[in-house]
Amino acid sequence: MRADTDDVAFRLLLSLGELWDGLERADIDPTARGLHLTQEFLGGYTRYSAGPGSHRRLVVEWNESSRHLRVLRCLDWPGFEATISATVAAVRVEARAKGLIDVVDRAFLKACQEPLPARRTVLPLAMAEATASVVGAQHV
DSSP states (O other), X not given: OOOOTTOHHHHHHXXXXXXXXXXXXXXXXXXXTSEXXXXXXXXXXXXXXXXXXXXXXXXXXXXXXXXXXXXXXXXXXXXXXXXXHHHHHHHHHHHHHXXXXXXXXXXXXXXXXXXXOOXXXXXXXXXXXXXXXXXXXXXX
């Protein structure tokens, strides 16, 4: 998994984050396929924490207006793309049944378009965690 705006699965994760509260209010359970996501609004940035179950493997801060992504944590997440794909599919099915498919599909289509240029900052702690997980996997 890459915490990078060039990655479609990552952009779909961000779009799920933008929809998350509305999905829950509409009685659509975005956690049904194993994705857990929280968001915090921090001034101009939104912090997204995501992972399988309650274990956060990814923590990023995204500023849409400046197109700046700060990666705070990016741990190995086996099955990341499959989890995102299954979540998007489940959300679409439920949204269609509730008459909300236009809103949901608009967000997902936007995520699938070619990304605009963005700046990315990886904090040293995220780099250290990523390196440690790779080194640990090599010694197993």
